[in-house]
Amino acid sequence: xxxxxxxxRSGSPENFISCxxxxxxxxxxxxxEHINVCPSCGKYQPLKGKxxxxxxxxxxxxxxxxxxxxxxxxxxxxxxxxxxxxxxxKTGLNEAVLSAYGxxxxxxxxxxxxxxxxxxxxxxxxxGEKITRTIEYAGKEKLPLIIFSASGGxxxxxxxxxxxxxxxxxxxxxxxxxxxxxxxxxxxHPTTGGVTASFATLGDITLAEPGAxxxxxxxxxxxxxxxxxxxxxxxxxxxxxxxxxxxMIVERKDMKSVLAQLLSLHS
Amino acid sequence: xxxxxxxxxxxxxxxxASIRESKSLRKQERLMNLKTFKQDLLAECKxxxxxxxxxxxxxxxRPRTDDYVAALFTDFFPQRxxxxxxxxxxxLGGIGRYHGQAVTIVGQRKGHTAKENVEFNFGMxxxxxxxxxxxxxxxxxxxxxxxxxxxxxxxxxxxKEAEEHGQGEAIARSMAFMSKLTVPVVTxxxxxxxxxxxxxxxxxxxxxxxxxxxxxxLSPEGFASILWKDASRHEEACEIMKLTAEDLKEAKVAxxxxxxxxxxxxxxxxxxxxxxxxxxxxxxxxxxxxxxxxLREDRFKKFRSIGGL
Numbered sequence: 001x002x003x004x005x006x007x008x009r010s011g012s013p014e015n016f017i018s019c020x021x022x023x024x025x026x027x028x029x030x031x032x033e034h035i036n037v038c039p040s041c042g043k044y045q046p047l048k049g050k051x052x053x054x055x056x057x058x059x060x061x062x063x064x065x066x067x068x069x070x071x072x073x074x075x076x077x078x079x080x081x082x083x084x085x086x087x088x089x090k091t092g093l094n095e096a097v098l099s100a101y102g103x104x105x106x107x108x109x110x111x112x113x114x115x116x117x118x119x120x121x122x123x124x125x126x127x128g129e130k131i132t133r134t135i136e137y138a139g140k141e142k143l144p145l146i147i148f149s150a151s152g153g154x155x156x157x158x159x160x161x162x163x164x165x166x167x168x169x170x171x172x173x174x175x176x177x178x179x180x181x182x183x184x185x186x187x188x189h190p191t192t193g194g195v196t197a198s199f200a201t202l203g204d205i206t207l208a209e210p211g212a213x214x215x216x217x218x219x220x221x222x223x224x225x226x227x228x229x230x231x232x233x234x235x236x237x238x239x240x241x242x243x244x245x246x247x248m249i250v251e252r253k254d255m256k257s258v259l260a261q262l263l264s265l266h267s
Numbered sequence: 268x269x270x271x272x273x274x275x276x277x278x279x280x281x282x283x284a285s286i287r288e289s290k291s292l293r294k295q296e297r298l299m300n301l302k303t304f305k306q307d308l309l310a311e312c313k314x315x316x317x318x319x320x321x322x323x324x325x326x327x328x329r330p331r332t333d334d335y336v337a338a339l340f341t342d343f344f345p346q347r348x349x350x351x352x353x354x355x356x357x358x359l360g361g362i363g364r365y366h367g368q369a370v371t372i373v374g375q376r377k378g379h380t381a382k383e384n385v386e387f388n389f390g391m392x393x394x395x396x397x398x399x400x401x402x403x404x405x406x407x408x409x410x411x412x413x414x415x416x417x418x419x420x421x422x423x424x425x426x427k428e429a430e431e432h433g434q435g436e437a438i439a440r441s442m443a444f445m446s447k448l449t450v451p452v453v454t455x456x457x458x459x460x461x462x463x464x465x466x467x468x469x470x471x472x473x474x475x476x477x478x479x480x481x482x483x484x485l486s487p488e489g490f491a492s493i494l495w496k497d498a499s500r501h502e503e504a505c506e507i508m509k510l511t512a513e514d515l516k517e518a519k520v521a522x523x524x525x526x527x528x529x530x531x532x533x534x535x536x537x538x539x540x541x542x543x544x545x546x547x548x549x550x551x552x553x554x555x556x557x558x559x560x561x562l563r564e565d566r567f568k569k570f571r572s573i574g575g576l
């Protein structure tokens with residue numbers, strides 16, 4: 001069973017889950033206590049978008065934004081609708097991004113989370129539009145904005161419409177920023193392609209989860225281009241932090257307190 | 268395929284040129300036949316499929332940024348480097364005059380020879396290239412010059428240093444930066460425009476595409492390799508990607524299409540410069556009456572509404 005499925009399938013008879021990285025098993029309950037970080041090897045496993053929102057936002061403060069926005073098929077791409085329906089069925093999501101208003105330790109904020117289970121968190125026209133509406137909502141309400149990225153890049157099935165979301169979201173962040181809005185970009189595994197080359201790298205503050213792959217081109221493409229092996233930690237959070245593209249790597253257990261600290265410093 | 272037709276056309280033209288001098292009737296008749304054959308072949312070049320357009324967009328003899336700059340602008344003054352780290356030669360930038368008016372020009376470069384292509388990194392920019400473009404465009408904003416960008420790239424360079432120097436950040440910053448400009452910005456897609464590497468210089472009020480240019484989320488080879496794990500299915504990818512100038516016009520990404528000489532721009536570059544000149548002048552003219560704030564708003568709205576839900 002995939003780790004990403006562990007929360008929310010309470011009826012499963014399997015009480016133990018093995019880590020995809022080290023293979024060691026731990027009780028579901030222990031995984032949950034460690035917020036999907038392997039209790040044995042410390043490797044970060046994905047969090048569902050909803051779980052992330054629940055962890056970050058104060059209990060009872062959450063109001064989901066634009067929940068009705070779902071996959072749309074601008075090119076009439078063969079097989080895309082069916083595939084999207086299967087993903088919706090599997091994840092219970094309409095699209096790869098969730099947006100919500102809420103408070104973080106009593107500081108109000110707007111939060112968007114990309115969910116990598118849905119088409120690898122890829123940028124579709126709905127994802128781009130929903131992110132843009134979320135940015136505009138935060139701008140209008142004069143609230144800080146936090147976006148958790150996790151994306152394999154462009155949604156191939158939407159071709160040029162996927163690409164154009166990069167310009168749209170970047171322009172929206174620009175306007176938000178000029179109006180004085182605070183944008184915290186929170187990079188999780190993996191943040192690549194068109195998401196890296198748009199809103200995800202335009203934060204006032206850039207945070208990252210340990211060990212996350214963050215880059216524009218994928219490592220395989222780079223190795224094919226330069227005909228050489230890349231260093232083991234290449235494009236990982238730690239590598240980017242070392243080079244100053246990430247302000248801070250934050251452990252999952254500290255996620256909420258660091259966000260609260262930053263919101264407080266900007267309040 | 269267009270490739271074979273162009274090869275035959277080349278041979279035909281050479282043959283026609285070699286016969287021309289003769290006065291013999293038989294040769295005259297043969298010449299007539301050859302010319303008819305040439306016209307028929309050219310007529311077949313009218314309707315090209317997307318894969319054929321990709322072939323033309325990448326043709327080694329196709330006019331490139333440097334050729335357009337030399338043909339359409341006077342007093343060109345090149346500007347070098349990002350003044351931070353490096354001078355990315357895959358980006359040409361500078362100031363010139365267009366019909367007498369000072370403008371800023373930024374373009375992606377490809378070469379006509381292997382040597383030039385190596386020098387220009389096959390049109391693939393590094394972060395330094397996008398930062399150079401931003402530096403040059405910032406001056407256009409300061410001195411109120413319209414900006415003309417030429418797009419011609421297989422994508423941003425996927426190299427180790429490019430990643431280490433923030434390829435993603437440079438592209439994102441360039442788009443955000445272009446979105447706030449208050450001078451007219453016109454982008455011309457002259458060859459192939461792929462991925463964020465192309466979009467980084469395309470946040471314009473007007474996007475002009477040459478008839479056989481293409482613009483897409485990724486190269487057809489990359490697309491086929493991601494979607495079907497098989498890059499050799501690139502021709503099939505061309506068919507469904509909707510990457511031609513007509514497709515892009517329909518998607519409201521492109522605003523105008525520039526006609527190409529039959530068989531592609533490389534068959535008659537001089538004519539191509541004239542065709543582009545007419546459209547470019549018209550598009551710039553259409554932005555003339557707009558205030559700085561209206562220019563920004565116009566550009567923002569264009570990208571805000573693409574693929575509108």
